[in-house]
Amino acid sequence: MTYFAADVNELALGIFAIVVAITLGITYWASKRVTTATDFWAAGRGLTGVQNGFAIAGDYMSAASFLGIAGLIFLFGFDGFLYSVGFLVAFLTVLFLLGERMRNSGKYTIADVLSFRMNERPARAAAALGTLAVAGFYLIAQMVGAGVLINALVGIGFELAVVITGAFMIIYIVAGGMLATSWVQIIKAVLLMTATTVLTLFVLGKVGWNPVDLFREARAQSPEGEAYLKPGLFLSSPIDTVSLGIALVLGTAGLPHILMRFFTVPDAKAARSSVMWAVVLIGAFYVMTTALGFGARAILGEGATEAVGTGGNLAAPLLAEEVGGGAGTVGGDLFLAIIAAVAFATILAVVAGLVISASGAVAHDVWSNIVRKGEDSENEEVWVAKIAAVSIGAVAIGIAVIGGAGLNVSFMVGLAFAVAASAIFPALLLALTWRRFNTSGAVTGVLLGVFSSIALVIISPTVWPGPDSEGGMLSFYDLANPGIISVPLGFIGCWLGTVLTREEIAERSFDELYVRSETGLGAEVGTGLTLTGRRAGDREAVPAGTTTLPHP
Amino acid sequence: MATTEIGTGGGPDRQPEIDWVAAERSPEFRELIKRKRSFVVPATIFFLSWYFGFIILAGYAPDFMGEEFITDGMTVGYALALTQFVMVWGLGWWYLRKADRVFDPLAERAAEVALQAGAEGRARRFERGPTDESVRTDEEARPR
Numbered sequence: 001m002t003y004f005a006a007d008v009n010e011l012a013l014g015i016f017a018i019v020v021a022i023t024l025g026i027t028y029w030a031s032k033r034v035t036t037a038t039d040f041w042a043a044g045r046g047l048t049g050v051q052n053g054f055a056i057a058g059d060y061m062s063a064a065s066f067l068g069i070a071g072l073i074f075l076f077g078f079d080g081f082l083y084s085v086g087f088l089v090a091f092l093t094v095l096f097l098l099g100e101r102m103r104n105s106g107k108y109t110i111a112d113v114l115s116f117r118m119n120e121r122p123a124r125a126a127a128a129l130g131t132l133a134v135a136g137f138y139l140i141a142q143m144v145g146a147g148v149l150i151n152a153l154v155g156i157g158f159e160l161a162v163v164i165t166g167a168f169m170i171i172y173i174v175a176g177g178m179l180a181t182s183w184v185q186i187i188k189a190v191l192l193m194t195a196t197t198v199l200t201l202f203v204l205g206k207v208g209w210n211p212v213d214l215f216r217e218a219r220a221q222s223p224e225g226e227a228y229l230k231p232g233l234f235l236s237s238p239i240d241t242v243s244l245g246i247a248l249v250l251g252t253a254g255l256p257h258i259l260m261r262f263f264t265v266p267d268a269k270a271a272r273s274s275v276m277w278a279v280v281l282i283g284a285f286y287v288m289t290t291a292l293g294f295g296a297r298a299i300l301g302e303g304a305t306e307a308v309g310t311g312g313n314l315a316a317p318l319l320a321e322e323v324g325g326g327a328g329t330v331g332g333d334l335f336l337a338i339i340a341a342v343a344f345a346t347i348l349a350v351v352a353g354l355v356i357s358a359s360g361a362v363a364h365d366v367w368s369n370i371v372r373k374g375e376d377s378e379n380e381e382v383w384v385a386k387i388a389a390v391s392i393g394a395v396a397i398g399i400a401v402i403g404g405a406g407l408n409v410s411f412m413v414g415l416a417f418a419v420a421a422s423a424i425f426p427a428l429l430l431a432l433t434w435r436r437f438n439t440s441g442a443v444t445g446v447l448l449g450v451f452s453s454i455a456l457v458i459i460s461p462t463v464w465p466g467p468d469s470e471g472g473m474l475s476f477y478d479l480a481n482p483g484i485i486s487v488p489l490g491f492i493g494c495w496l497g498t499v500l501t502r503e504e505i506a507e508r509s510f511d512e513l514y515v516r517s518e519t520g521l522g523a524e525v526g527t528g529l530t531l532t533g534r535r536a537g538d539r540e541a542v543p544a545g546t547t548t549l550p551h552p
Numbered sequence: 553m554a555t556t557e558i559g560t561g562g563g564p565d566r567q568p569e570i571d572w573v574a575a576e577r578s579p580e581f582r583e584l585i586k587r588k589r590s591f592v593v594p595a596t597i598f599f600l601s602w603y604f605g606f607i608i609l610a611g612y613a614p615d616f617m618g619e620e621f622i623t624d625g626m627t628v629g630y631a632l633a634l635t636q637f638v639m640v641w642g643l644g645w646w647y648l649r650k651a652d653r654v655f656d657p658l659a660e661r662a663a664e665v666a667l668q669a670g671a672e673g674r675a676r677r678f679e680r681g682p683t684d685e686s687v688r689t690d691e692e693a694r695p696r
Contacts, residue, residue, distance in 0.1 A: 078617070078629055082610055085636045089603045092640055095647060096592045216625035229627045230618030231610040238611030245607035249600070268659075272651060276644050283637045290630075512572035518584060519663040521570070 008155035012337035016154065019191075019345050020168060026183045030176030033533045037378040040177035040385065041108035041360060042263040044529025047182060049270040051531050053277020056261050058185030059353040060087075060252075060278070061192060061285060063145055063313075063346050064413055069286070070319075071312025073293020075305070076234035077222065080293055082241070084286035086248030088279065093253040093425075095275040100268035101432050101517040102259050107524050109360040110259050110424065111369075114431050117506050117513045119439040121370050126446040128361040128370075130423040131256040133450050134416045135358035138257075139351060139392075141412035143400035145313075146347040151405070152309065153317055153340035158405045165344075166397035169351045173359065173389040177382075178264060181352045182531060188342075188349035193281060195342045199316070199335075200288040202323040203295035214291065217298035228297075240480050247417045247483030254420030254428065257350075257357040268520050292316050299323065311410070317343070355389050355396075362388035411462045411480070415453060418482050422490035423449025430494050432517055435510045437498050444497025449490030456482035569673055575666035584658040591650055595643055602639055606632050 034040050047055065062068075065087065072080030106112040111127030143162055150161035172180045207213045215229060222228035235241040252258060262271045296304070296315040299322055308315040317339045321327055324335030363385035368376050376384075400407070423446045430437045430445070457463055462480050479485070516522050575581060610617055610629060617629030 078610075078627070081630070081633055082607070085603070085606065085633050088640055089599065089636055092596075092599045092643060095644060096596050212623055212625040215627075215630070219625065226618060229625075229630070230614045231629060232614040235611070238608075241611035242604070242607055245604065249603055269652070269656065272648060276648055279640050279644050283640060287634075287637060509572055511576040512570075515570075515572055515575045515581060515662070515666065518588070519581070519659040519666070521575075521663040521666060 009153065009333075009337060009340065011333055012154045012340040013156075015337050015341035016344055019187075019341050023168070023172065023180075023184050023187065023345075023348070026187075027172050027176040027180040029533070030180040030183065033529060034177045034179050036527055037108070037382050038524075038527045039179060039529050040382045041260075041356075041364065042524075042526075043178040043182050043531065045264060045266055045524065045526030046528065046530035047264045047266075047270070047274075048531070049265065049273030050277050051182070051186060052261060052265050052270065052274035053281065054189040055182045055185040055264070056258060056274060056278035057281040057285070058187075058189035058192070058349045059257055059261060060255075060350075061189070061282060061346065062142060062350045062413075063149060063343050064141075065285075066192060066196070066289070066346055067149065067313045067316050067343060068311060069289045070292040070296060070316040071308060071314070072234060073290060073312075074296040074300075074308060074315035075312040077218070077224065077228035077294075077297070078231050079234035081286075081290055082231065082235065082245075083248070084289060086245055087252065088283050088286055090249045090252030091275055091279045091282070093250060094258070095272060095279075097429055098253050098259065098432075099262050099271045099275050102428075103262045103265060103268050103271040104520045104523045105432075105513055105517040106263055108260070108263055108364045109357075110256050110428060111361065111365040113517075114427055114442060115369075116431070117508045117510050118431070118442060119503070119506055123439050123442050124365045124369055126427070126443045127424070128365040130254075130419065130427070130446045130450055131361040131365075132358055133454075134254070134256055134420045134424065135354045135361070135392075136396075137412045137419065138255075138416035139354045139358070139396045140399050140403075140407075141409040141416070142347060142351050142354065143396050144403060144405070144407050144409045146344075146351070147400060148405050149313060149343055149347070150340075152314060153336075153343065159401050162397055162400045165347060165351065166393050166400075168348055169355055170390055170393040172348075172352045173356050173393075174386045178356060179529070179531070181349075181356050182264060184345075184352055185349040186531075188345045189281060191342050191345050193285060195338060196285055196288045196292070199320055199323065199339070200291040200295075203291050203299065203319070206295075206299060206323065211291065214294050214298055218294040221297050221301045223302055237478070237480075239484065243479055243481040243484035244414070245483075246487050247414065247421045247481055250425050250483075250487060251417030251421035254424030255416075256361070256420075256424065257353040259428075260357045260360065261353075263524070266526050267523065292319060295319055351396075355392055358392050359385045359388040362392070408463070411457055411460070414481055415457045418453040418457065418486055419450055421483055422453050422486035423447075426487070426490040426494050430491075432513065434498075435514075437494065437510075438501065438503045439506070440501040440503065441494045441496075441498030445490050445494030448493030449486060452489045453482050453486040456486055569670035570666050571669060571673060572666075574669055575662070578662060578665050578669075580658070580662040580665045584655065584662050587658060588655050591647070595647065599639060599643060603636060606636060 038044055069080050069084055102113055105116055110131060111124045114127040115123035143165060146165040147158040147162040150156055151158045172184055204211065207217060219225065219228050224233060227233060265271050265274055293315065296319040300318055304318060307318060317336055320335040320339040321332040325331030363381055367384045368374065368381045426449065427442045427445045431442060459477060460480050461478050617627060619628045621628045621631045
């Protein structure tokens with residue numbers, strides 16, 4: 001096992017070290033300020049809309065967005081951009097349907113909202129299962145991706161790269177909770193936006209500042225010609241394209257690590273302004289990735305197809321090297337190193353968000369509310385969360401290392417979105433809007449959503465018999481994206497479970513959830529902790545984690 | 553912000569007095585829901601239609617999406633994709649404006665009414681003795 005390949009990029013390693021040193025410093029600083037459960041899970045609910053907007057952007061835009069989309073566009077042209085559009089439009093679903101309501105009626109996890117007016121333990125268990133499924137698939141995909149990318153960009157061995165990523169992710173959460181995680185995500189968003197903007201300007205400069213010239217040049221450099229600017233090179237099955245679209249546009253509103261961010265702001269107003277900041281950043285970013293993808297095609301040309309690797313992940317870094325002056329030049333090396341470091345920061349911010357949401361499901365939902373029935377202390381909950389974060393991190397590292405660089409993760413992010421769209425989104429939306437919806441409905445819907453997504457992905461051609469085979473295991477089923485079937489199934493499960501059962505009256509009514517979610521009455525209050533650590537004097541008196549309406 | 557302050561103003565001993573069923577039926581709350589729905593429902597239908605229209609065209613009409621738009625190099629598909637970005641920013645901005653000007657004041661009003669009714673209810677019960685408490689709680693939990 002080689003830990004360091006011969007061609008370690010010392011410059012990239014140096015910039016990595018600076019980024020990591022800064023985040024570790026902040027984590028140490030945060031560790032002294034995170035004292036209560038609300039500080040740990042929700043950064044004291046003291047983030048402003050702008051801060052949370054940057055953090056959402058940092059939480060959301062994975063290396064798959066940055067390097068993956070640029071790579072897809074480089075390889076397949078227009079189809080890569082289809083992903084970006086779905087990833088962005090999805091935030092309207094979040095803004096209109098869930099963001100503010102989550103803030104108003106939840107505490108730390110999505111299960112708080114789902115189980116609010118239901119038979120608490122089964123509803124929480126279902127929500128926790130959905131959370132762990134989404135976070136788990138997403139996390140493994142990110143960890144394997146991290147290993148492959150860092151290996152290619154910096155020259156560190158795959159296993160070591162995975163272990164390093166996992167170790168930092170665990171340190172951020174165990175020591176600094178959501179406060180440190182928010183900082184890491186904000187720093188990442190700033191680095192990513194800056195690097196992408198600079199790179200875009202360099203690319204546009206090369207083609208005389210006319211984006212349309214960029215498309216023309218890209219088309220000229222592609223053996224596909226006209227087809228390069230049309231849909232269909234990557235997503236060749238129309239029904240699959242629509243299915244993917246469904247999962248993207250509804251899935252974001254079911255991603256636990258994104259929804260959890262709404263608990264970090266003081267009120268609904270800050271929640272919606274954070275979505276607005278996030279879509280401005282994310283939208284600008286995705287428009288620029290088209291410049292990177294088409295730019296890589298126009299500037300690097302067909303000759304680079306082999307060098308960019310499977311999925312085209314190295315297209316953006318190679319482009320950076322080229323516009324910086326080319327391989328071997330000081331400028332080229334520096335640009336490549338910076339992009340590599342930004343990619344690393346990108347991965348760290350996303351995996352940290354995933355692990356804290358998964359540890360929320362384990363500690364707050366399963367341990368505190370299901371096992372201990374709410375009788376544990378706040379301190380105990382935080383300790384369990386830290387143990388959970390270490391365990392989840394260790395399992396993810398283990399799977400990534402054992403699976404190795406060759407583990408087929410191409411379907412895993414898609415699967416995470418499918419589960420989020422089919423299991424979590426329907427149940428959450430109905431819990432907040434449908435009076436009749438009950439525990440059996442929620443449990444049935446979540447289970448049907450989770451298992452139908454997984455089953456459909458397993459029998460899809462990408463997994464079984466394998467990515468290179470013709471057709472799936474079932475001759476009549478060849479969808480790579482399950483959304484078009486699993487999302488309706490999730491809703492049907494919620495509906496059937498509800499109408500087929502009659503239920504004991506829960507402790508809290510739909511009316512209470514409805515009024516609270518729409519007006520913010522009785523919403524959880526902050527601890528006075530802000531992103532910069534100051535505690536506002538007038539809030540000092542509020543006991544941490546106290547809800548104005550005591551949880552039954 | 554105002555809405556939260558209303559929520560946090562009471563303190564744990566006063567809050568449970570809110571009659572949620574009555575609050576849900578109050579004209580103020582109904583007005584909030586009505587106004588909010590009349591924006592969110594059409595806006596959601598619109599953005600989903602615009603998005604799925606785009607996706608369906610991309611899937612089923614790739615040649616149309618590849619047609620030249622205004623100038624060589626710019627395609628109908630890319631232009632339509634850009635309209636999605638404009639739509640997200642535009643609808644987002646519009647919603648924020650509506651929320652600040654219309655929904656927030658209505659939500660604040662609905663919360664105030666609910667808190668007031670709660671405070672009055674408590675005062676009444678205090679005079680009549682504690683037996684009322686259980687009766688009211690049952691009523692609160694009754695499904696409709």
